[in-house]
Amino acid sequence: MYSYLLLAHSWVRWAVVLTVLLTLAASLSGWVGRRPYTRTDTTLRSLSTSFVHLQLILGFILYFKSPITTYFRENARAALANSDITFFGLIHFLLMFVAVVVFTIGSSMGKRAKTDALKHQTVALYFLVGTLLIFVAIPWPFSPLAQRPLFRPF
């Protein structure tokens, strides 16, 4: 089960990255270009938020199945000496959790905002912060914090 979860979590990452970037680009261009808030904007915002929530659920289950995070939970003091284990046991989990909260608040505040300009502005600002957080917390092969493959083979 662990390997399937890891595979899913690794691939859903691309759905998250793609849709949050599209939502961010659409809201920034809508805000700067004073464009009406369209049905496409709504679809992008809710699609990206749904992928983010799916990834959160997969991440939580993985947190209790992964040998890395299990070791961290059971031997936290010793595990803190290992940067890879500390990354997945603490840093990745905390940064991603904050990012998910930021996306969720931005999405729901954007939905409720009174004017189209305010909708674009709200989504743009919250998604900018959320996107920066996930880009720092993803274990890219070039990340200084922890490295994992870009594409995990099936």
Ligand code: HEM
């Ligand atoms: C939008 C949110 C998230 C993104 C984009 C994301 C992305 C990733 C990526 C790309 C990996 C590496 C996968 C691989 O080895 O191929 C990973 C690993 C992991 N993630 Fe996340 N993650 C997110 C949220 C979370 C959350 C909230 C948790 C915990 C509650 C979590 C727990 C883990 C764990 C435990 C691993 C490592 C598992 C292992 O190597 O054994 N993730 N994540």
